[in-house]
Amino acid sequence: MKKLLLSALVCAAVSASPAMAEDTIKLKVIGQPLATGLIQKNKEQPFFETLAEKTGLPLKVNYKPLDTTGIKDVEQLRVLKSGMFDLVSLRMSQISRDEPTILGLDLVGLSPDFAQGRKVADAYKETVDERLQERFNTKLLGVWPFGPQVMFCNHPIESLEDVKGLKVRVYDQNLAQFVESVGGIPVPIGFGDVHQSLALGVIECAITGPSSANSAGWPEVTTHVLPLGFQMALNGYGINLNAWNKLTPDQQVTLQSAFDGLVDEIWTYSEELFEDAGRCNVGGEPCTTGTKFDLVEVPVTEKDLSIVANTVKEVSFPTWAEVCNKTNPECASDWKRDVGAIAGM
Incomplete structure (x- = not known):
């Protein structure tokens, strides 16, 4: 009888715990609009399409660019909080209407170049993360730029x-x-x-x-x-806390590490695009x-x-x-x- 009781308790504990490594983790993702160009096309979308393979996590990712969903960028935090999507490529200036704290990342005149923008993002992102977790049930996974506007x-x-x-x-x-x-x-x-x-x-x-x-x-x-x-037109990635908490601690570390790598890659790529497009636009x-x-x-x-x-x-x-x-x-x-x-x- 004691063995049966112990077995039942173990099963109950397992069912209440975060996802085990073999469980399939489904992520519904909203990306940047297709219209925004090369960062979405060459960095963001490929990242999500190969995320399971690169991380080894049992992910099934359904990625949709924002302008294919019928959802407006100003609605992104509401969509995340509701759980309609699990992870969103956040357009920070636009969603700051719902949470003004976010706009502190990118005040006009604050970041005239990439070096200053990275310092500001790194210094202020934890404050933004705390606010998003408190009010929108959303964890901030990283912040990246389109570059000087x-x-x-x-x-x-x-x-x-x-x-x-x-x-x-x-x-x-x-x-x-x-x-x-x-x-x-x-x-x-x-x-x-x-x-x-x-x-x-x-x-x-x-x-x-x-x-x-x-x-x-x-x-x-x-x-x-x-x-x-x-x-600097900073953007970020936010994940619904319910989705985040379904992951084991090790899975959370792995996923965060993947986003850290993507963010670093976009900072570098964005600066390359900024310089090249600046020449292209004037025939250089x-x-x-x-x-x-x-x-x-x-x-x-x-x-x-x-x-x-x-x-x-x-x-x-x-x-x-x-x-x-x-x-x-x-x-x-x-x-x-x-x-x-x-x-x-």
Whole structure:
């Protein structure tokens, strides 16, 4: 009788424990939109398609790019929290509407280059992770960049000052505040709708990375590019905690290690794409990853650089902190603790 009781207890314990190594682990994954270009195509999708093989984990991954799902990027955290998908390639600026703390990763003027962007991401990602776990039942697996976001216009400009009075596509409130501060008219438009909006004259300018713009054909409907970095366009990977907790501790370590490797790879690849696409867009050589266009490259002036450098203290941090502290009272103080020294504050 005692043996039967012991056997039953062991079976019950096993059934309540995380997934054993031989169990199939199903992951429903949302990736970056196809329209965003080469990082999605050459790094992200192949990673998920070969994840089981590379890690040795018993995974069955169902990967879908965001723009094939009918789900909007601003809904990603809600989708993760609900468990509709297990893992999502998070578009940080867009989901910051649901969790303003996230935008502290990428305030306008905070990260003019990749080196600064990596420092900020590494310093602040744990704070973001804690907030996502607390409010959205989501663990942050890593943060990576599309690279410095620059301005494309179908209207002749010679400096940042010439944006005054022009309608400029933006993708988050922090960037909108900055565009307003230099006299532009911010217009929030999803990435997939920008090409048509530029072609129809709904907007005169739009901001994104050189590689994404090249892949989406923005140079077909613009004439000038101002290669002044406003934001780093950080993105990340989030996994629903219920899915994460089904893994054994060893499986969690293996999966996290795989994402660490992917993130490092994308940081390097993103910088290569940024430099190459920047040349492609203005007809330069070498141009190996994109389509060659003939945009006018607007020289970046010292005044332009100064305006963006001062933006963190004067515009982007104060306006963001006011909004963020309303939902997260420790928001500004946590950011200063983690990032203040890096930002020169």
